[in-house]
Amino acid sequence: MVDLSSQLLQLLFSGLTLGSIYALIALALVTTFNITGVLNLAQGEFVALGALLAASLFAAGLPLPLVFILTVAGVAILGGLVERSAIYPARGASSMTLIIITIGLSISLRGLALLVWGTDPLLLPAFSSGGPILIGGAAINPQSLWIFGLTAVTLAMLFAFFELTYLGKAVRACEINRTAARLVGINPGAMSLLAFAGSGAIGAAAGIFIAPLTLATYDMGFMLGVKGFVAAVIGGMNNVGGAVLGGFILGVLEIYSAGLVSSGLKDAVALLVLLAVLLIRPEGLVGVIAGRKV
Amino acid sequence: MDKNIVFRAAAIIIFLVLPLLVKSNYLLGILIIIGLYTIIVIGLGILMGYAGQVSFGHAAFFGLGAYSVAVLSTAYRWPTFAALLAAVVVPGLLAALIGRPTLKLKELYLVLATLAFGILVHIFFNEAREITGGPSGLTGIPYLSLGGLVFDRDIKFYYLVWSTVLLISLGVNNLIHSRVGRALRAIRESEHAAETSGIDTASLKLQAFVFSAVLAGLAGGLYAYYVTFISPSPFGFHTSVLFVLMAVVGGLGTFWGPLLGTGLVVALGEILRWAVPLAIPGAGGEYQIIFFGVILVVIMIVKPEGLGSIIKFSKKSVEKGVR
Amino acid sequence: MILEATGLSKYFGGVAAVSDVSFSVGEGEIFALIGPNGAGKTTVFNLITGLMSPDKGSVVFKGRSLIGMQPHRIAAAGVARTFQNLQLFGRMTVLENVMAGAYLRGKSGFLQSLARWPGSISEEKRIRQESLDLLSDVGLDSEADLPAAALPFGRQRLLEIARSMASGPRLMLLDEPAAGLNTAEAKELAGYLKRLREQGISMVLVEHDMETVMDVADRILVLNFGIQIAGGTPHEIQASPEVIKAYLGEDEQVA
Numbered sequence: 109m110v111d112l113s114s115q116l117l118q119l120l121f122s123g124l125t126l127g128s129i130y131a132l133i134a135l136a137l138v139t140t141f142n143i144t145g146v147l148n149l150a151q152g153e154f155v156a157l158g159a160l161l162a163a164s165l166f167a168a169g170l171p172l173p174l175v176f177i178l179t180v181a182g183v184a185i186l187g188g189l190v191e192r193s194a195i196y197p198a199r200g201a202s203s204m205t206l207i208i209i210t211i212g213l214s215i216s217l218r219g220l221a222l223l224v225w226g227t228d229p230l231l232l233p234a235f236s237s238g239g240p241i242l243i244g245g246a247a248i249n250p251q252s253l254w255i256f257g258l259t260a261v262t263l264a265m266l267f268a269f270f271e272l273t274y275l276g277k278a279v280r281a282c283e284i285n286r287t288a289a290r291l292v293g294i295n296p297g298a299m300s301l302l303a304f305a306g307s308g309a310i311g312a313a314a315g316i317f318i319a320p321l322t323l324a325t326y327d328m329g330f331m332l333g334v335k336g337f338v339a340a341v342i343g344g345m346n347n348v349g350g351a352v353l354g355g356f357i358l359g360v361l362e363i364y365s366a367g368l369v370s371s372g373l374k375d376a377v378a379l380l381v382l383l384a385v386l387l388i389r390p391e392g393l394v395g396v397i398a399g400r401k402v
Numbered sequence: 403m404d405k406n407i408v409f410r411a412a413a414i415i416i417f418l419v420l421p422l423l424v425k426s427n428y429l430l431g432i433l434i435i436i437g438l439y440t441i442i443v444i445g446l447g448i449l450m451g452y453a454g455q456v457s458f459g460h461a462a463f464f465g466l467g468a469y470s471v472a473v474l475s476t477a478y479r480w481p482t483f484a485a486l487l488a489a490v491v492v493p494g495l496l497a498a499l500i501g502r503p504t505l506k507l508k509e510l511y512l513v514l515a516t517l518a519f520g521i522l523v524h525i526f527f528n529e530a531r532e533i534t535g536g537p538s539g540l541t542g543i544p545y546l547s548l549g550g551l552v553f554d555r556d557i558k559f560y561y562l563v564w565s566t567v568l569l570i571s572l573g574v575n576n577l578i579h580s581r582v583g584r585a586l587r588a589i590r591e592s593e594h595a596a597e598t599s600g601i602d603t604a605s606l607k608l609q610a611f612v613f614s615a616v617l618a619g620l621a622g623g624l625y626a627y628y629v630t631f632i633s634p635s636p637f638g639f640h641t642s643v644l645f646v647l648m649a650v651v652g653g654l655g656t657f658w659g660p661l662l663g664t665g666l667v668v669a670l671g672e673i674l675r676w677a678v679p680l681a682i683p684g685a686g687g688e689y690q691i692i693f694f695g696v697i698l699v700v701i702m703i704v705k706p707e708g709l710g711s712i713i714k715f716s717k718k719s720v721e722k723g724v725r
Numbered sequence: 726m727i728l729e730a731t732g733l734s735k736y737f738g739g740v741a742a743v744s745d746v747s748f749s750v751g752e753g754e755i756f757a758l759i760g761p762n763g764a765g766k767t768t769v770f771n772l773i774t775g776l777m778s779p780d781k782g783s784v785v786f787k788g789r790s791l792i793g794m795q796p797h798r799i800a801a802a803g804v805a806r807t808f809q810n811l812q813l814f815g816r817m818t819v820l821e822n823v824m825a826g827a828y829l830r831g832k833s834g835f836l837q838s839l840a841r842w843p844g845s846i847s848e849e850k851r852i853r854q855e856s857l858d859l860l861s862d863v864g865l866d867s868e869a870d871l872p873a874a875a876l877p878f879g880r881q882r883l884l885e886i887a888r889s890m891a892s893g894p895r896l897m898l899l900d901e902p903a904a905g906l907n908t909a910e911a912k913e914l915a916g917y918l919k920r921l922r923e924q925g926i927s928m929v930l931v932e933h934d935m936e937t938v939m940d941v942a943d944r945i946l947v948l949n950f951g952i953q954i955a956g957g958t959p960h961e962i963q964a965s966p967e968v969i970k971a972y973l974g975e976d977e978q979v980a
Contacts, residue, residue, distance in 0.1 A: 147510055198703045204456050207513050208650070209702045211458065211643055216695030223689055330639070334521070337514060372529045379518040379525075386515045387503040573839040580838035580845060581852070584825040588814045595812035598774050600800035600829035600892050609835045 114245030125252040127359020128259040132314040133336025134351035136307035143303040149210040152333020153217035154311025159324035162316040163230035187308020221326035229323035338382040437563035441621040443660040445614030451654030452586040453610035459520030463493035463615040465637025467622025472540040489623025497615030527634035539633030546627035733782035742768045760948035766931040805894035807885045815874035823856035826891035903934040
């Protein structure tokens, strides 16, 4: 017997799960954007590649923890390669040029995924066995808990990196003032490489964690990337807290409108939110509440 | 100057004679598609090359034009002229609506807004079944007929489309050398100096955006009449990226750029369609997107002003083409 | 008074670029703003032309407040400017630069331009002729068809002045028009500015070349670190010891 409140709770869990993935993508986008000034429209492809690579490695018989490490490392290296081959040579170009480059990268990577993995969806099993956990009449999938955990750990790691390590402080200096950063011996080129490798790693991790829920397909990245943007834009593009909050808001909104109104609306909701935010409040909805920058 | 006239005269002669030489319907069809896309890329070229903005949603305007014709000519039996008018008015109005606030934002946000708009419209084509027929689309679009002339054969359509291209090229050439064209080029060179010279840059950018949407709508309307059956698939995000690719391949802000870029990209697409399965057994033509993506990246790194500037005949003649 | 600026202040991250600056310019007057680099002179121009908005203060032009107006509307009201770091339309020809500057003298819109309506053709002819006249005023008529970027630096300065004249201004803001000019060119420029004054055009001149300033300016305001430190006629300024100390220095030649 499912009453309305437990159905709403159920949808909330799904929304937060999806929102966590958006938040992770938005985190990577916002960090890269603030360090390099590049809005990386290929971020979603890192997620897709992570999911696909992990599914293949698992199918080849590797244990899950090893699959995770190899996949994250592999996509991080790919992120670095992408930065060196396509972003670094165009440094100093207009933001319009750079954005067109990342769109070109996005469709190339998707094509590459199609070439390697084909169109059939791949399967990755849930990390922990056992059925859903019941809370207040609603079921929560254990995989959702893994995803919440990943988001929390990533956020904590980013925070620790930026606040506690010398390199992290260097990256932030780079973000504040590139010329000044160069004067004190920080190389913005290296920071850009680091940012792309880092977003590759975060994207891959998000892809591995969501694959058990959605299956892994070559074209899953594009809409995920766009949703990541919507989350980042809701958060104001310049702060990590806002990006995470933006992700959750979007995930919940999407699931509620799909569950309560129509499933065809799922993707449209995010895009409508994006347009509305851009047109009405381009500085972001939560920029004011969520306080400090990256 | 004379060199330029020679080139343009030669182009017109080629345009007139070409279909008589081309015996295959396949090739004629490709020429028609190149013509239709050129119309769109001319508009996108004004937006990108002169007003300095970029749109990743032009496939949506193309689609809105096509669906306007498809819906109005079938369900409501509108005559060609009225349906084509709707095909330019609907995208034009929508462009004005979203362009007004977004063009005030930084370029980056315009990219996101046009991208979001494009995908939304694509979702609409798929979901609004009562109007658009959903994924299976709309059939039974009548032949285009203007003033008693029915365009029921490819060759007639060829002349119609390319005459339109010619007319638009002439108009755009006028525009570039006019008060408004100079103002647009001034915005590209220095937005501050343009503003302090009294040029309302925001309004001109909006006009360029609406103009480009109107051209995309017109091409869409003609496209619907040409293929007589439409579905959402040609109007997705990939098509928008292809239009941007065509614009930059040919060279922004040049007279021949749109034609050159469209021709090269469509031709490459056709070549890849049969070459890729030969090279990779079992692979379909969809792998061509890898090449398009890579080409786009390489051009933006190496030659952001487009290949048009490499293939040009002499520096001077191209500069005159711009003027 | 054609222009009255009162209590203008602008801060960048808490630092005052311009602080409580007030001055007024009369009809047909050449008013000079001088001061060392970073004194806030260009910022004053940006505040008047609407490229920046002041944190405090007012700008009134011909009895109308310019605060909050868009730059192109301020231009249409009759204020034109040149830029210290030249903002020519480099890939357009010399003539096209002036014709683009004459945007406000025409009316043809997008559609008339596309269709080459008869009205737009005659308008085009008129603007072309007026622009050529402006070019011959500064002696650039023989270079009309060259790309602007191909001109030597000194000629580019003159072109920018001709372009800003094309909008038909009542007030011109000239940001270091003599910078990079040799002595003969600077003299020529001074003569041109005096001729414009005779036509009744008011000017605010930011300039480092003291010879030109002392030659053409009716009144001078001296800024230092965003604060006005002295004002008066060229004679009074030359005699003011604090100005010499704060700005002109010891080795600077005062005409």
